[in-house]
Amino acid sequence: MSVTEKFLSMEYGPAPEDPREALVWLDRHARKLGHFIGGSFRPPTDGIYFDTFDPSTGERLAAVAQGSAADIDAAVKAARSALPEWQALTPHARARYLYALARQVQKHSRLLAVLETMDNGKPIRESRDLDIPLVARHFYHHAGWAQLLSQEFPGYVACGVVGQIIPWNFPLLMLAWKIAPALATGNTVVLKPAEFTPLTALAFAEICQEVGLPAGVVNIVTGDGSTGEALVKHPDVDKIAFTGSTEVGRAIRAATAQSHKKISLELGGKSPFIIFEDADLDSAVEGLVDGIWLNQGQVCCAGSRLLMQESVAETLLGKVRERMSTLRVGPPLDKAIDVGAIVARVQLERIQRLVEQGVAEGATCWQPPSLAMPSRGLFFPPTLLSNVHPTSTVAHQEIFGPVLAAMTFRTPREAVELANNTVYGLAASVWSESINVALHIAAQLKAGVVWVNSTNLFDAACGFGGYKESGFGREGGREGLYEYLEPAWFKSAPRSATKPTAIDQPPEQGMDAAAPLIDRTVKLYIGGKQARPDSGYSIEVRRADGRLLGEAPLGNRKDIRNAVEAARKADGWARTTAHNRAQVLYYIGENLSQRAEEIVGRLATVVGKEQAAAEVRQGIERVFSYAAWADKYDGAVHNPPFRSISLAMHEPVGTIGIICPANVPLLGFLSLLMPAIAMGNTVVAVPSETYPLIIGDLYQVFETSDLPGGVVNIVSGRSTELLKVLAEHDDVDAIWSFAGEASSAAAKSLSVGNLKQVFSDEGRAIDWFNIEQGEGRWFLHHATQVKNIWVPYGE
Numbered sequence: 001m002s003v004t005e006k007f008l009s010m011e012y013g014p015a016p017e018d019p020r021e022a023l024v025w026l027d028r029h030a031r032k033l034g035h036f037i038g039g040s041f042r043p044p045t046d047g048i049y050f051d052t053f054d055p056s057t058g059e060r061l062a063a064v065a066q067g068s069a070a071d072i073d074a075a076v077k078a079a080r081s082a083l084p085e086w087q088a089l090t091p092h093a094r095a096r097y098l099y100a101l102a103r104q105v106q107k108h109s110r111l112l113a114v115l116e117t118m119d120n121g122k123p124i125r126e127s128r129d130l131d132i133p134l135v136a137r138h139f140y141h142h143a144g145w146a147q148l149l150s151q152e153f154p155g156y157v158a159c160g161v162v163g164q165i166i167p168w169n170f171p172l173l174m175l176a177w178k179i180a181p182a183l184a185t186g187n188t189v190v191l192k193p194a195e196f197t198p199l200t201a202l203a204f205a206e207i208c209q210e211v212g213l214p215a216g217v218v219n220i221v222t223g224d225g226s227t228g229e230a231l232v233k234h235p236d237v238d239k240i241a242f243t244g245s246t247e248v249g250r251a252i253r254a255a256t257a258q259s260h261k262k263i264s265l266e267l268g269g270k271s272p273f274i275i276f277e278d279a280d281l282d283s284a285v286e287g288l289v290d291g292i293w294l295n296q297g298q299v300c301c302a303g304s305r306l307l308m309q310e311s312v313a314e315t316l317l318g319k320v321r322e323r324m325s326t327l328r329v330g331p332p333l334d335k336a337i338d339v340g341a342i343v344a345r346v347q348l349e350r351i352q353r354l355v356e357q358g359v360a361e362g363a364t365c366w367q368p369p370s371l372a373m374p375s376r377g378l379f380f381p382p383t384l385l386s387n388v389h390p391t392s393t394v395a396h397q398e399i400f401g402p403v404l405a406a407m408t409f410r411t412p413r414e415a416v417e418l419a420n421n422t423v424y425g426l427a428a429s430v431w432s433e434s435i436n437v438a439l440h441i442a443a444q445l446k447a448g449v450v451w452v453n454s455t456n457l458f459d460a461a462c463g464f465g466g467y468k469e470s471g472f473g474r475e476g477g478r479e480g481l482y483e484y485l486e487p488a489w490f491k492s493a494p495r496s497a498t499k500p501t502a503i504d505q506p507p508e509q510g511m512d513a514a515a516p517l518i519d520r521t522v523k524l525y526i527g528g529k530q531a532r533p534d535s536g537y538s539i540e541v542r543r544a545d546g547r548l549l550g551e552a553p554l555g556n557r558k559d560i561r562n563a564v565e566a567a568r569k570a571d572g573w574a575r576t577t578a579h580n581r582a583q584v585l586y587y588i589g590e591n592l593s594q595r596a597e598e599i600v601g602r603l604a605t606v607v608g609k610e611q612a613a614a615e616v617r618q619g620i621e622r623v624f625s626y627a628a629w630a631d632k633y634d635g636a637v638h639n640p641p642f643r644s645i646s647l648a649m650h651e652p653v654g655t656i657g658i659i660c661p662a663n664v665p666l667l668g669f670l671s672l673l674m675p676a677i678a679m680g681n682t683v684v685a686v687p688s689e690t691y692p693l694i695i696g697d698l699y700q701v702f703e704t705s706d707l708p709g710g711v712v713n714i715v716s717g718r719s720t721e722l723l724k725v726l727a728e729h730d731d732v733d734a735i736w737s738f739a740g741e742a743s744s745a746a747a748k749s750l751s752v753g754n755l756k757q758v759f760s761d762e763g764r765a766i767d768w769f770n771i772e773q774g775e776g777r778w779f780l781h782h783a784t785q786v787k788n789i790w791v792p793y794g795e
């Protein structure tokens with residue numbers, strides 16, 4: 001073929017990347033690698049190894065240690081003993097280590113890229129141009145955070161020893177996403193890479209040695225799920241950070257429920273790729289190539305659901321097929337390859353099975369007819385499933401392969417409904433030339449990341465993470481750092497309530513012991529109305545000396561269901577302007593002030609006059625504080641190093657179930673309720689079980705304060721029973737449990753089903769009267785989730 005002919009046909013010859021450096025590295029380790037514990041490599045305690053393969057050839061690359069519980073224990077011990085020295089370093093000293101790691105990653109970028117491609121099967125173009133540069137960027141960015149830590153996060157301290165478990169789709173990048181923020185905030189780490197792709201993590205371990213990172217600060221233990229499980233269950237680990245399947249995320253939530261481990265989960269997705277009729281279709285199709293065929297579609301935020309406006313669907317599908325026909329599938333070390341190998345046989349079989357199921361359920365399958373496929377290795381052709389019914393399996397289940405499921409919509413509203421019709425909420429991509437349309441849609445999508453006219457953009461400065469069953473917590477940027485920090489007072493707070501509960505306090509001095517107390521009967525408060533409990537029963541509320549104070553309704557499952565329904569219906573509150581929410585909160589504060597005296601009088605009969613006066617006085621202040629915060633706890637604009645901005649929006653979490661502390665009935669209630677509603681959430685609250693009569697005072701205040709019905713719902717009763725219903729309810733998005741150790745554990749284990757965010761006192765005593773503990777950003781942080789909306793600019 002002449003040069004002219006070649007030029008005209010645009011056919012590419014092979015352009016393989018040289019694997020020699022990686023092969024030398026493997027041979028230098030005699031193709032047998034141990035764990036990296038306490039600063040050096042060591043063989044597994046029980047001598048068991050497993051093989052890791054190149055999925056594009058089937059060739060064995062090396063034997064890698066299978067981590068046992070004993071290996072995990074040794075690594076956790078190493079991390080624990082390294083902690084004091086690591087934390088004693090100045091922020092600047094830690095920053096220098098992170099900077100050195102970034103530099104060293106850059107120096108070894110070629111080795112790392114090739115090793116990654118060999119172990120994972122992803123095209124070298126991606127590992128070289130995307131994964132490894134982002135790894136270095138992550139360490140640089142976090143070197144900066146390490147430097148600024150004490151200035152930017154005053155009052156916060158590191159969690160301690162962090163266990164990190166990562167998947168195989170972006171092995172070194174996920175390591176960087178985990179290790180960089182953990183080290184920057186002063187934690188030490190035990191990381192377990194995925195069993196299919198352990199090699200670059202071990203190469204990184206060597207980099208840690210090269211930069212002289214103190215021994216034990218980073219430990220790498222290789223192995224399969226059982227190794228991960230041992231890490232999750234280890235009693236001396238303070239936090240678990242996990243990226244992987246939703247199924248394992250659930251198992252981790254369940255396994256840590258009885259402990260005080262902080263967890264962050266970055267799980268699966270079924271992200272919509274929405275194309276409006278006014279989009280630049282050619283750009284959208286290019287975006288789609290990145291969206292679903294990057295890394296063979298093995299990407300948690302892959303744009304795997306194509307939602308096309310009906311008017312352009314046929315044209316668009318034509319362009320998609322045309323573009324798919326030019327994708328090159330083959331040996332991933334070839335620089336001209338677009339689609340590499342699938343990581344392992346089980347994944348390949350899973351993709352095949354799901355595609356067959358999609359076709360059986362009515363989808364039309366199209367694959368480029370003249371596509372050249374490699375004769376060996378684990379490959380799957382780029383695949384388009386059209387005519388996918390929104391209820392079919394392939395529209396809902398994560399395929400994690402190069403398979404696009406296409407559907408149509410007619411109106412923007414239908415697009416949003418379809419897009420949000422998933423248990424996941426990781427990412428979304430929106431294509432429209434109208435910025436108004438694109439941002440209007442972005443605001444309505446339930447996803448942690450939305451890319452406008454772009455896709456799969458990542459940066460260390462921009463938080464990444466999901467809504468709903470895509471997990472909780474963010475990685476990257478300021479928001480990501482909070483996952484590795486805790487308020488210092490909270491970390492050192494005593495485990496159990498040291499104060500006697502207010503209810504046990506002696507009766508108020510000077511009160512006539514014989515005279516009956518104010519006998520009140522209150523109702524539930526649901527949907528803005530007072531409601532009788534479904535059970536028809538009440539609970540008698542008595543003081544420690546046995547005297548009757550009044551009767552509170554005994555709420556049950558049905559009442560909670562009604563309350564949740566009312567809270568859901570009041571979701572317009574989230575769209576109310578922050579200014580208007582502030583006005584309502586100020587009004588609540590004002591009305592509370594007007595009733596202050598009578599509320600103090602009633603509360604005093606239970607908690608004593610002094611506490612009652614303090615609860616009301618500080619309660620009013622707290623309401624005013626959150627009225628002030630309502631329009632000030634706003635997001636940020638990030639500047640990633642390319643022509644895009646990322647708008648980090650603080651959005652409400654949704655409907656929050658709140659279990660209030662027993663011994664501070666009014667101030668405890670207000671301290672939790674106010675940040676939640678100030679940020680636009682709706683709430684179902686279970687008031688102090690020992691003094692639920694507080695409802696009566698509160699609903700009178702709410703009723704006179706223009707608070708829309710349903711924003712706050714209050715159901716009294718046995719808090720353990722009510723917590724169970726709330727935690728298991730799929731329409732509740734988060735549980736805030738502040739009624740002690742047992743309910744904190746129950747909230748976590750019962751909410752495994754839809755992976756609710758749980759914010760709790762962890763059985764620690766919180767001094768609600770202390771402003772540092774009872775108020776502020778810590779609560780606001782939990783009342784919001786960050787959505788990063790990426791908007792490109794320039795021509």
Ligand code: NAI
Binds near residue numbers: 194225245252269299
């Ligand atoms: P996985 O969730 O089993 O594996 C991820 C990591 O968790 C690995 O390091 C694994 O060893 C570890 N692990 C497994 N069981 C564990 C346990 N009980 N406790 C602690 N750690 C455990 O994912 P897998 O099986 O490799 O892939 C299955 C599916 O999961 C994929 O097809 C895809 O749908 C999804 N997935 C999602 C990822 C994401 O980035 N969100 C990444 C990998 C997989």
